[in-house]
Every structure is written in C-alpha cells, then in structure tokens.
Amino acid sequence: MAVTEHPNATPAALAAHIASALRSAIAERGRASLAVSGGKSPIALFEALRGQDLDWAKVSVILVDERVVPRDHADSNTALVARHLLQGAAAAARFVPFFRELPAVLSEQVLDRLAQDANERIAHLPWPLDLAVLGMGEDAHTASLFPGAPGCAHALESTERLAWVTPATAPHARLTLTLPSLLAARELVLSIAGESKLAVYRRAAQQADAALPVSLVINQTQTPVSVWMA
Known part of the structure; x- marks a missing residue:
C-alpha cells in the first residue's frame, strides 16, 4: 500500500479524516473501532475529534499503548483520553481500558499477567481496528515499540494483540498493541509534528529496520498509511 502524505496538516483536518473513516465503518458494518495514542501531542486532535458529527455510541475506543500506572497518575493515557476526547457527544463512545487495578510491584x-488480562478485555471488540492513530518519538519508536527495549522484539512479532515493553529511555513499563495487530487495522494514521521528527520520519521511510520501529509501519504493503505532518 502506498503511504499518503499530508503536509501542513492541522488537528481539525486530521479529526475530519478520522471521523469520515469511522462514519464509513458504521455505515458498512454498524459499528467502528478506533485506537488512539497518548502523550501531550494528541490533545489538540482529541479536542477537535470530540466535536465531530459522529454516532459515538457505535464507536469503540482503545489506546494504542498505555503506561502501567494508576489511572490517577499524571502519566496515565487513560485519564488523558477521558479528559480530552471522551467529552460531550464523544462520551457515548465505549472506551475499554487495558487494566483497572495494578499490583504494587511489577x-x-x-507484566505477563497484565498483558494476558488486557488481551482478554479487548478480545470482544470489533476487530480488525478500523483506524489506529500513531505518534512517533525522535528515537523512531511508535506505539510503545521502543527500539532495543525489553519486550520490543516480542511485540514486533507476537500474534497477541497486546504485549508489554519496558523502555530504558522513557519512564514506566508499557502495554502496547503489537506490530501485527497494528498492521491488521484497516487504516493507520501517523501524526508527526516538528522538523526533528520529520527528519526521523524521512530516514525511517527509506527502508524497514527494526532499529527504527516506525519504519516497519511505513515500509509495508499490508495496510494503508496516511502521514499527517504539522
């Protein structure tokens, strides 16, 4: 599949694109599934997306990845999505968290048990995902597929939908959608902002390389990818 690039993209334009894809899924199959990434970068997108004209009650939402922290932790992506996306009409969407309670020691x-439980929690969702929204770090990680991190090699190949990764370069263990589950989606969106990340993207687009995990999303022929560059 060809990669489609959208230069000078705005959160509003990307939100309209995502909403259009979800409306099409609802029209064709009666429901839609969306995976979103966390962090600070998607906040403007979430706030634009929640205002889209969409039958949110027919949309299931999960995270692309989540830090293994309590929901009231400042770094919780679950809390971020609740604050910035699942508001107003979008509160009718069905959000499925990966976990609720966490043990004191990891x-x-x-982590194996958490991943197994999370896989069971999301098994009933309408698979494959209609759309997954990905970000990218300056180390070329996407989702929580951090290059060289414990768990990453497994997450790049696992037939499970979720796996754990413990990055050395970022805080907290993570649960992340695996590369095969991402590539099974009907569409992938990659959102990039800033010249430094754009340079990483250009390097990763040259060839698939496990040392640059986002390159495995870009350089594949299974799933259409649209790249939105702010």
Missing part, C-alpha cells in the same frame, strides 16, 4: 511475570 515483574516480568506480573
């Missing part, structure tokens, strides 16, 4: 065995 080990690989505990």
